[in-house]
Amino acid sequence: MAKTITDVVCPFCGTLCDDLEVGVSDDGKKIIDVYNACAIGAEKFLHSQASDRVTRPRMKQEDGSWKEVSYDEAVEYTATTLAAARKPLMYGWSSTNCEAQAIGTEIGEIVGAVMDNTATVCHGTTLIAVQDVGVPSCTLGEILNRADRIVFWGCNPAHAHPRHMSRYSIFPRGFFTGKGAKGRRMIVVDPRVTDTAKTADMHLQIEQGRDYELLTALRVAFKGEWLPDTVAGIPKKTIYEVADLMKSGRFGIIFFGMGVTQSLSKNHNIDQAICVTRDLNEYTKWNIMPMRGHYNVTGSGEVWGWLHGFPFALDLSRGFARYNPGDTTSNDLLVRDEVDAVFVIGSDPGAHFPNSSVKKIWDLPSICVDPHLTPTTAVCKLHVPVAFVGVETGGCAYRMDNVPIECRKVVDPPEGMMTDLEFLERVTARVRELKGA
Amino acid sequence: MATVTLKPIKVPDLRLEADNIKPDAFAGKKAAEIADLHVFCGNTRYSLGEFFEVTGEGGATAAETEVVIDGDVSRVKYIGMKMTAGSVLVKGNADMYVGAWMEGGTITVNGDADAFAGMGMTGGEINVLGNAGNYLGAAYRGDWRGMQGGVIRVVGDAGSDIGTFMRGGEIIVNGNVDVHVGTHQEGGTIIVKGDARSKVGGQMVEGDIYVFGDIEVMMPGFQHIGDVDIEVDGVSGRFACYKGDMGERHPRRKGETIYGKLYLKY
Numbered sequence: 001m002a003k004t005i006t007d008v009v010c011p012f013c014g015t016l017c018d019d020l021e022v023g024v025s026d027d028g029k030k031i032i033d034v035y036n037a038c039a040i041g042a043e044k045f046l047h048s049q050a051s052d053r054v055t056r057p058r059m060k061q062e063d064g065s066w067k068e069v070s071y072d073e074a075v076e077y078t079a080t081t082l083a084a085a086r087k088p089l090m091y092g093w094s095s096t097n098c099e100a101q102a103i104g105t106e107i108g109e110i111v112g113a114v115m116d117n118t119a120t121v122c123h124g125t126t127l128i129a130v131q132d133v134g135v136p137s138c139t140l141g142e143i144l145n146r147a148d149r150i151v152f153w154g155c156n157p158a159h160a161h162p163r164h165m166s167r168y169s170i171f172p173r174g175f176f177t178g179k180g181a182k183g184r185r186m187i188v189v190d191p192r193v194t195d196t197a198k199t200a201d202m203h204l205q206i207e208q209g210r211d212y213e214l215l216t217a218l219r220v221a222f223k224g225e226w227l228p229d230t231v232a233g234i235p236k237k238t239i240y241e242v243a244d245l246m247k248s249g250r251f252g253i254i255f256f257g258m259g260v261t262q263s264l265s266k267n268h269n270i271d272q273a274i275c276v277t278r279d280l281n282e283y284t285k286w287n288i289m290p291m292r293g294h295y296n297v298t299g300s301g302e303v304w305g306w307l308h309g310f311p312f313a314l315d316l317s318r319g320f321a322r323y324n325p326g327d328t329t330s331n332d333l334l335v336r337d338e339v340d341a342v343f344v345i346g347s348d349p350g351a352h353f354p355n356s357s358v359k360k361i362w363d364l365p366s367i368c369v370d371p372h373l374t375p376t377t378a379v380c381k382l383h384v385p386v387a388f389v390g391v392e393t394g395g396c397a398y399r400m401d402n403v404p405i406e407c408r409k410v411v412d413p414p415e416g417m418m419t420d421l422e423f424l425e426r427v428t429a430r431v432r433e434l435k436g437a
Numbered sequence: 438m439a440t441v442t443l444k445p446i447k448v449p450d451l452r453l454e455a456d457n458i459k460p461d462a463f464a465g466k467k468a469a470e471i472a473d474l475h476v477f478c479g480n481t482r483y484s485l486g487e488f489f490e491v492t493g494e495g496g497a498t499a500a501e502t503e504v505v506i507d508g509d510v511s512r513v514k515y516i517g518m519k520m521t522a523g524s525v526l527v528k529g530n531a532d533m534y535v536g537a538w539m540e541g542g543t544i545t546v547n548g549d550a551d552a553f554a555g556m557g558m559t560g561g562e563i564n565v566l567g568n569a570g571n572y573l574g575a576a577y578r579g580d581w582r583g584m585q586g587g588v589i590r591v592v593g594d595a596g597s598d599i600g601t602f603m604r605g606g607e608i609i610v611n612g613n614v615d616v617h618v619g620t621h622q623e624g625g626t627i628i629v630k631g632d633a634r635s636k637v638g639g640q641m642v643e644g645d646i647y648v649f650g651d652i653e654v655m656m657p658g659f660q661h662i663g664d665v666d667i668e669v670d671g672v673s674g675r676f677a678c679y680k681g682d683m684g685e686r687h688p689r690r691k692g693e694t695i696y697g698k699l700y701l702k703y
Binding site for chain 1 (some may be wrong): 577579658660
């Protein structure tokens, strides 16, 4: 007979579902099943139970083989590497809790590191745009209860945030949205016919890389001004129709993803989408929200926001915070040979960075703190496996709408394994000794 | 005019941050004092003399000081940043932030200048004889004031995002430019003598953009209002004039709405 733990928070994507139920064995040591989660979320819990999981730090040897080392040795290598570096890059921070992010930032301050999170290849451009023109936003709860016009622009929640549409945006019945999906109009803007696009009332199959033009055309259409016959492959008649549809709602929301943040125009796409939202507020209530990927990438931006004023690409090398994406962002630093050590936690640049950047990580003294075996652990010199946050340890995470949610511990980590927080605390203490800080 | 010559003797392994390379910092100093000024590689402080052989001495004021960098400094950032007077000549390539926030004086880069050159500048002159990178004469992140005065001339091509949030001054690019020209522009003039790819004048409030070559894809917020015969930077010709960006806010002055103007040469 298994026990069921309720109200478990899913540490996978930025939707941060908080209604999971996890069945554990009577001794509370093993996860048997996961309920309510999507396939990806369930796998995250079950993967922690893998029999071939790495449970001790490993150091790469000269012949390319791996040798198991103690956590003490791992702390020593990490601390001495970071303390000796003149410009270490401390990257990742998105799949760990805010407590670990805060203590990690302390290490960055002591050693004079550049701190960057996964937003750098994701929603960093959103953060640039928000700084340029502000952001009218809301919480997912407000969307559930009020929204009747939903736009998904360059994102595919059916696959990337599988429970988003059922929990918040399209299907649920809320206080003022009693008819559920029937009372909502859904517009998808995507060059591909995605599974999200297939469920939409209106799919604008836009030419790739022309989002900025289409967003501009919408703003022109709101004002009733002249438009060319087609913009971004969309006939002007359709654009005027969409503009009217957007104006006619009671409460609208634009969700957007990688399709606009990392395609041509990048931050300008978001800048213009925010201006579209701002313009719509002349007629009715509209909001805009990024579909954040990692479950706590929002949290790392929040933590650095309150500690240093910038949400990513934070350069602490000269003892004060500087920020300029294009200069202080991970890939620019790596490709331009501006860093001399790399520390990665809670993310996988080995899989997501360009090959030219990954090669640089391979060449440099490098540490990867991650519960899994990933392409990044393969290119780093030291791999420190840790407990899964949200499964084997709790901690605070921020949902995509900037709502903080406390994750729950469900089972114990394998014996003798450290959490991110414990490891970083040990490294901080040692770095302090080495730097005399 | 007193001349200070910096000859690169060591290539920095990480990039060098040398915001002290400007007439303002060198004025009134002897060679040894200049060599003693600080530069940074990451978190570590070095002296200028470890990377450059310094000869000559600064003039009494910045205006009377000429700085000559006799070699390639493509790994040295912040050359001429915030300078107010005098001149800087770079005989090779320069890294990011050449003349960022400069207020006066002249910078000449014989080679290429990397990104963020002339960012937020309010006066003075930057001449790049090679190519310029992205964000030429643009605003610093989050600032609504890009280039506000002065002149930037690029003999080669320029990258993307030139003149973002520009509010005054002039950018002249002889070659081609990448996407986003004068985004959020609210004053000043951008002249592109080659081709521009797309996103020209997006979210433009006011100011002028001239393109002599082609624009691959026009922004939908621009309306053709007629043709004009004008002289632009010494070149006379007939230009098609567009107003925009019609989706953006526009001020009213003397009962008239002010638009950004985009001129395309026939």
